[in-house]
Each structure stands twice: as structure tokens, then as C-alpha cells.
Amino acid sequence: MTKEEIFDRIATLIKEQLGKVDLVVTPETSLKDDLGVDSIALTEFVITLEDDFNLEIPDEDVEDMTSMGDMLDYLALRLAK
Template sequence: MLDEEIYEKVKKMISETLGVDEKEVKPEAKLVDELGVDSIGMLDLLLKFEDEFNISIPDQDAEKITRVQDIIDYLKTKI
């Protein structure tokens, strides 16, 4: 899967889950500070990423995800 395809899927999933405009979901966007993700929202997103991409995201890896690009980079290593 190409980087752009991963980004488009991630962007759509974040937008739908958080109810934010896709235009706000940029690679450099901080999940908490800019997109308003709280702990429950982050858990919801991670579960959706796991289901969509058929992967498992351990807690120690999840803690390192703070920006949209972090998700994209992580997914690139797992799929």
C-alpha cells in the first residue's frame, strides 16, 4: 500500500471518528492539541486502525503516537 493510500484511509477514519473536517487532518497535526483527541477517542481510533489494517498495536507503541504522521509511519512498518 502506498503512503498516499495509507494517509487517505487514516485521514478518513480520523475525520469520521472524531467528527473533524478532513482538511484539518494533516500529517503534522497533533492528535490531542489540534484534533481534540481524548483518551477514549485515541483508544477508539487505535481499535479501528487495528481492525482496518489487520494489525495489533501494543500499548508501548500507542503511547508514541502523537501526530497523524506517527500513525502513518507506524502503519507503513506493519502492513
């Protein structure tokens, strides 16, 4: 899976979760500032990612994710293993 494919998938998932399918999401998009994702929504999103990509994401790793690009880099690294 390429980074572009991973990003397309996580962008689709966050749009679905937020109920905003027309939302423009880039790697620079801030989860909190641009998308208004609070800690509960972030936890729900991480669970969705874990299910969709079939991996476990430790809570301490989530703390470093502030943008869509952070999630992309993390998932690309984990999926490459």
C-alpha cells in the first residue's frame, strides 16, 4: 500500500466519522484546530484505524499525532513492517 493510498483511506475514514464527506483534508490538516477532533473523537478514530488497517496503535503513539500527516507517517511506517 502506497502512502497516497494510506492517506486516501484515512482521509475517507475521518470524513465519514465527522459526517463531512466534502471536507478538504491534507497532510497538514490539524486534527484539533482544523477538524475540531477532541480526545474522545480521536480515540474513536484510532479504533477505526486499528480495525481498518488490522493493527494496534498504543495510546502513547497517539499522543504524538496532531495532524493527518502525523497519522500518515505513523501508519506508513507500521504497515511497511
